Amino acid sequence: MQLTPRQHTVLTTIVEAYIGTARPVGSRAVAKASGLCLSSASMRNTMAELAEAGYLEQPHTSAGRVPTPKAFAHYFRNAPARAALADSEQRDIRDGLGSAGAELSAVLRHCSRLLSAHARQMGMVLAPEGNDVRWKSIDFVLVRPRTAMAVLVLEGGVIQNRLVDVDEAITRDDLTAYGNYLNHHYAGQTLSQARARILAELGGARRRLSRLYTRALTLARDAVAPLGERDLFCDGALHLLGQPEFSDAQALRELLRMLDDKKRLLELLERTMEAGGARIRFAAAEPGPGAGDYGLVSAPYGGAGAARGVIGVIGPLRMDYAKVVPVVDFTARMLTELLETRY
Structure with missing residues (x-):
C-alpha cells in the first residue's frame, strides 16, 4: 500500500510519539503534534485506514494506537539522513x-x-569463526607421562589449549622439534586450511616422512580439531x-x-x-x-x-x-x- 501524504504524516507522528513515551497514541495527540488541520472524525478515519493496512494496532481496550513493525520499517525507509555520532x-x-x-x-x-x-x-x-583465524604458533608441553599440552596461538592473541595423548617414551626435546616443524609448515594458514593439509599429509606421512614428523602431524591433528560454537x-x-x-x-x-x-x-x-x-x-x-x-x-x-x-x-x-x-x-x-x- 502506497501511503498518501496525510497517512504518512499521521504515521510518522505516531511512531515518533511512541518512541518517546512507549504508550498508545490517541487521535487528539496526533492532531496536536502533526500540524494537520483535520477534524477528530477525519483523524480517526485516517488512523483506522492505517490500522487496516497493518501499520497500527490497538492494544487491549486502549483508545490509542501503537505502531507495528511494518510501521517502523516504513518510518526508517523514509527517515531523513542520520546525524553523525558526536x-x-x-x-x-x-x-x-x-x-x-x-x-x-x-x-x-x-x-x-x-x-x-x-x-x-x-x-x-x-x-x-574460529576455523578462519590464522595459525601463529604451536608449542607442546609434557604435563605427565603419555600426556602433553598443545598450546596453539592464533591471530589476535587467541590461545587454544588442548591435552593430547603421546607415547610414553616421548621427550621434551621431541616436543620442541614437533612444534618447530609444524610452525615452519603451517604458520599463517587458517585453521581450516591447516587441518585439511595435516589430514592429507598424515595419510602418506609414513611413506614419505620419518617417524618423528609423523608423530608431529598426529599431535597437530588432535590440536586443531574443529572448534565449537x-x-x-x-x-x-x-x-x-x-x-x-x-x-x-x-x-x-x-x-x-x-x-x-x-x-x-x-x-x-x-x-x-x-x-x-x-x-x-x-x-x-x-x-x-x-x-x-x-x-x-x-x-x-x-x-x-x-x-x-x-x-x-x-x-x-x-x-x-x-x-x-x-x-x-x-x-x-x-x-x-x-x-x-x-x-
Missing part, C-alpha cells in the same frame, strides 16, 4: 577499543560493553529489563526466553554477515517461536567482502534508532580498523 562519543569508542587489552576476546567483550553504554540497550558481539559476548541486559514494554510478565518471559536462546541470537546476527553497513531488523517479523516486539541493529566487522563477525544492539521495537544506528555503524568501523592494524 566527536566525544567517537573518541570514547575508539579509545575504549584501543585500551581493551591485547587478546581479541578482551577487545570483543569490551566492545559489547561500549555498545551497551552508548546505545543504552543490550550490546552483542559475535566473534570470528562461535563466542557471543553480550552486555547490558538490565537496560532491557528497565524498559516499559517489559513490565508485563508475558513480554518479560518472551524477552528472557529470547536472550537465553543463544542459537536464535547467533542466527539473527549471522544474517548480517553478507551485508555491508548497519542493518535494522524488527524481530516481531522474524520467524520462529518467542519472537517479540524488539528491534535489532547490527553491522559486520572485518573488512568489505571479508566480514569476520557481527556486532549488534537489541532493544524494544521503539528504541531510538536515529541514535543507535550511528553507534553500531561507527563501532563496527573502528573494530575493523583495529583488527586490520593490530592483528
Whole structure:
C-alpha cells in the first residue's frame, strides 16, 4: 500500500510519539503534534485506514494506537539522513577499543560493553569463526607421562589449549622439534586450511616422512580439531529489563526466553554477515517461536567482502534508532580498523 501524504504524516507522528513515551497514541495527540488541520472524525478515519493496512494496532481496550513493525520499517525507509555520532562519543569508542587489552576476546567483550553504554540497550558481539583465524604458533608441553599440552596461538592473541595423548617414551626435546616443524609448515594458514593439509599429509606421512614428523602431524591433528560454537559476548541486559514494554510478565518471559536462546541470537546476527553497513531488523517479523516486539541493529566487522563477525544492539521495537544506528555503524568501523592494524 502506497501511503498518501496525510497517512504518512499521521504515521510518522505516531511512531515518533511512541518512541518517546512507549504508550498508545490517541487521535487528539496526533492532531496536536502533526500540524494537520483535520477534524477528530477525519483523524480517526485516517488512523483506522492505517490500522487496516497493518501499520497500527490497538492494544487491549486502549483508545490509542501503537505502531507495528511494518510501521517502523516504513518510518526508517523514509527517515531523513542520520546525524553523525558526536566527536566525544567517537573518541570514547575508539579509545575504549584501543585500551581493551591485547587478546581479541578482551577487545570483543569490551566492545559489547561500549555498545551497551552508548546505545543504552543490550550490546552483542559475535566473534570470528574460529576455523578462519590464522595459525601463529604451536608449542607442546609434557604435563605427565603419555600426556602433553598443545598450546596453539592464533591471530589476535587467541590461545587454544588442548591435552593430547603421546607415547610414553616421548621427550621434551621431541616436543620442541614437533612444534618447530609444524610452525615452519603451517604458520599463517587458517585453521581450516591447516587441518585439511595435516589430514592429507598424515595419510602418506609414513611413506614419505620419518617417524618423528609423523608423530608431529598426529599431535597437530588432535590440536586443531574443529572448534565449537562461535563466542557471543553480550552486555547490558538490565537496560532491557528497565524498559516499559517489559513490565508485563508475558513480554518479560518472551524477552528472557529470547536472550537465553543463544542459537536464535547467533542466527539473527549471522544474517548480517553478507551485508555491508548497519542493518535494522524488527524481530516481531522474524520467524520462529518467542519472537517479540524488539528491534535489532547490527553491522559486520572485518573488512568489505571479508566480514569476520557481527556486532549488534537489541532493544524494544521503539528504541531510538536515529541514535543507535550511528553507534553500531561507527563501532563496527573502528573494530575493523583495529583488527586490520593490530592483528
